Amino acid sequence: SIPDDLPAGEAGAAPRAANAELIASEVARRRTFGIISHPDAGKTTLTEKLLLFSGAIQLAGTVKARKSGRHATSDWMEIEKQRGISVASSVMQFEYRDHVINLLDTPGHQDFSEDTYRVLTAVDSALMVIDAAKGVEAQTIKLLNVCRMRNTPIVTFMNKMDRETRDPLELLDEVESVLDIQCAPITWPIGMGKSFRGVYHLLRDEIMLFTPGSERADQTFEVIQGLDNPRLVEMFPQEIDQLKMEVELVHGASHPFDLDAFLAGRQTPVFFGSAINNFGVREILNALLDWAQPPRERDATVRSVQPTELPFSGFVFKIQANMDPAHRDRIAFLRVCSGRFERGMKIKHLRLNRDIKVSSVVTFMASSREQVEQAYAGDIIGLPNHGNMQIGDSFSEGEMLQFTGIPYFAPDFFRSVRIKNPLKIKQLHKGLQQLGEEGAVQVFKPVNSSDLILGAVGVLQFEVVASRLMNEYGVDAVFEGTSISSARWVSCEDKKMLADFEKSSAGHHLAHDAAGNLAYLATSGVNLKLTQERWPKITFHATREHS
Numbered sequence: 001s002i003p004d005d006l007p008a009g010e011a012g013a014a015p016r017a018a019n020a021e022l023i024a025s026e027v028a029r030r031r032t033f034g035i036i037s038h039p040d041a042g043k044t045t046l047t048e049k050l051l052l053f054s055g056a057i058q059l060a061g062t063v064k065a066r067k068s069g070r071h072a073t074s075d076w077m078e079i080e081k082q083r084g085i086s087v088a089s090s091v092m093q094f095e096y097r098d099h100v101i102n103l104l105d106t107p108g109h110q111d112f113s114e115d116t117y118r119v120l121t122a123v124d125s126a127l128m129v130i131d132a133a134k135g136v137e138a139q140t141i142k143l144l145n146v147c148r149m150r151n152t153p154i155v156t157f158m159n160k161m162d163r164e165t166r167d168p169l170e171l172l173d174e175v176e177s178v179l180d181i182q183c184a185p186i187t188w189p190i191g192m193g194k195s196f197r198g199v200y201h202l203l204r205d206e207i208m209l210f211t212p213g214s215e216r217a218d219q220t221f222e223v224i225q226g227l228d229n230p231r232l233v234e235m236f237p238q239e240i241d242q243l244k245m246e247v248e249l250v251h252g253a254s255h256p257f258d259l260d261a262f263l264a265g266r267q268t269p270v271f272f273g274s275a276i277n278n279f280g281v282r283e284i285l286n287a288l289l290d291w292a293q294p295p296r297e298r299d300a301t302v303r304s305v306q307p308t309e310l311p312f313s314g315f316v317f318k319i320q321a322n323m324d325p326a327h328r329d330r331i332a333f334l335r336v337c338s339g340r341f342e343r344g345m346k347i348k349h350l351r352l353n354r355d356i357k358v359s360s361v362v363t364f365m366a367s368s369r370e371q372v373e374q375a376y377a378g379d380i381i382g383l384p385n386h387g388n389m390q391i392g393d394s395f396s397e398g399e400m401l402q403f404t405g406i407p408y409f410a411p412d413f414f415r416s417v418r419i420k421n422p423l424k425i426k427q428l429h430k431g432l433q434q435l436g437e438e439g440a441v442q443v444f445k446p447v448n449s450s451d452l453i454l455g456a457v458g459v460l461q462f463e464v465v466a467s468r469l470m471n472e473y474g475v476d477a478v479f480e481g482t483s484i485s486s487a488r489w490v491s492c493e494d495k496k497m498l499a500d501f502e503k504s505s506a507g508h509h510l511a512h513d514a515a516g517n518l519a520y521l522a523t524s525g526v527n528l529k530l531t532q533e534r535w536p537k538i539t540f541h542a543t544r545e546h547s
């Protein structure tokens with residue numbers, strides 16, 4: 001359909017073509033990525049520095065303020081403050097080099113990995129930050145594996161070169177062997193720690209000299225062209241031979257950069273630098289703009305959707321409450337997959353099969369929530385959610401396009417819920433229903449008991465839920481340990497077989513999740529294994545998708 005803002009009387013092929021051209025050019029200049037890292041590797045610092053490039057220098061304080069809790073006034077944020085971790089991931093949009101960049105922040109703490117995982121379903125590329133003193137850490141491995149599910153291209157940043165780090169060759173080796181991805185070094189460090197001199201750019205044959213300084217707004221590092229430049233010998237008589245030797249070694253032993261391999265998620269270009277000194281940061285941003293792709297096609301149940309298609313479509317990958325104490329609402333984060341979203345337009349909520357008019361939408365311009373007027377594929381918009389939106393919900397201009405690939409992960413930790421005041425049972429159910437829909441926790445109703453079982457991928461989620469039940473629903477809930485050790489969603493083509501399974505002794509272990517899906521709650525690994533062996537035709541799923 002032709003958007004309203006085109007001049008009247010021009011409905012037809014010409015404006016349609018102009019519109020298609022506009023959408024194509026808007027898509028082409030977009031990049032949507034997330035940062036994956038183990039806590040403390042420097043994600044927050046790097047995010048701040050990236051925002052500096054948008055020209056909005058005051059924004060740099062925003063991330064820090066959020067982390068130190070200065071903006072944290074809700075009780076939920078209180079946990080974040082106490083723990084010094086970022087519970088809530090957020091989205092920041094900024095412009096750089098005529099590109100529109102959507103940076104999706106992911107909570108690094110392992111207890112919030114489920115949320116992090118789903119954020120990664122909404123990105124087109126990822127920036128992997130590694131503390132060069134520590135190398136590949138547990139959370140890096142988990143997150144990289146999630147990126148691998150969609151072959152997301154990854155740029156790697158070896159951070160903290162101003163400290164004593166591990167040997168750079170050893171670091172590359174570790175990435176290759178532990179993460180099973182080829183490394184193509186793009187820059188190479190000269191020294192480390194106190195004797196960190198800068199990096200040599202292997203493709204451009206130039207040396208960027210390191211000077212410390214954390215408040216630098218832009219990179220003003222001196223560049224020396226050519227490894228054989230006599231100035232280098234003058235400046236670094238000690239280091240130059242070693243550098244030449246290393247560069248030769250690196251050229252010989254490592255993989256040359258291969259764009260196709262990068263785009264397929266098989267190879268990662270590696271940069272060395274220091275986020276806190278803003279050193280090497282512009283290079284990684286440029287790599288993401290030059291090499292990573294604009295929004296790609298997305299799979300839906302019926303077909304693949306191209307980002308340049310004219311009709312709008314998108315899916316919800318995250319729901320968040322109380323992001324801002326001034327707006328005590330819940331926000332559904334929607335990734336636009338095609339077309340153009342315009343404020344005030346009517347879109348179809350596929351699961352409910354109902355049209356909704358979205359007149360108030362928010363975009364995420366780093367420091368504040370602003371009203372969005374238009375959004376294109378790759379952009380994230382925030383829809384006010386009054387309880388009718390769930391993770392995985394798809395929206396379109398009418399076509400039944402259910403996007404796929406937005407997973408729920410089987411929880412690893414379980415609690416049963418008890419309330420001190422039985423009169424509050426209704427509030428408890430309502431609260432858990434909503435928190436379940438948000439993905440804050442998974443809620444299971446066992447088929448033959450009235451207890452509720454909560455499941456999480458990290459125990460900290462229970463604390464968040466307890467605190468939110470208290471503050472938002474007035475329910476004082478007590479969580480108790482259970483005998484459950486794992487959960488698997490079950491399905492079976494053969495309906496009779498499934499019915500037999502439900503009636504068998506294994507049926508006592510069954511429960512329904514918040515969306516009504518059947519799950520098997522196992523009391524031990526052995527119990528799960530035996531049940532699977534006894535029921536070979538029943539499929540036990542460790543993840544489930546929105547259905």
Ligand code: GDP
Nearest residue numbers: 039040041042043044045160163274275276277
């Ligand atoms: P996050 O947990 O991944 O968000 O990490 P932060 O950005 O909060 O950084 C963790 C710590 O590492 C902080 O104390 C930072 O100041 C410090 N840090 C970050 N980047 C660098 C760097 O390039 N060099 C040094 N020496 N410290 C850094």
